[in-house]
Amino acid sequence: MVRHQGTGQHLDVWIERARNAGYPELRGFAAGLISDRDAVVAGLTQPWSSGPVEGHVNRIKTIKRQMYGRANLDLLRKRVLATP
Structure with missing residues (x-):
């Protein structure tokens, strides 16, 4: 299906x-x-999917988990915007 x-x-x-x-x-x-x-x-x-959006959310959450307790929001923002 x-x-x-x-x-x-x-x-x-x-x-x-x-x-x-x-x-x-x-x-x-x-x-x-x-x-x-x-x-x-x-x-x-339906012909459309939310897969690409879910992929970006997963990527951001992974970066956030890697940085837990190590840096502040400014560095997190830079890493999220810098990674493809």
Whole structure:
């Protein structure tokens, strides 16, 4: 479903199969999908992605973790803007 755009119509069938699966982890994941179904369907059917933004956030958080307790906000700002 994730690899092929526009396959949100198969989500309900997949969730129902997962809810009846023998693995509690899979049943819990299916329950989470049900609680946020509209967002999941939009993520499967829309052509755009928030991946690039999430990548930048991850990069900034990594730099921040590396600098914890070592420097102030000015140096953090310089490192965030200097790294590609």
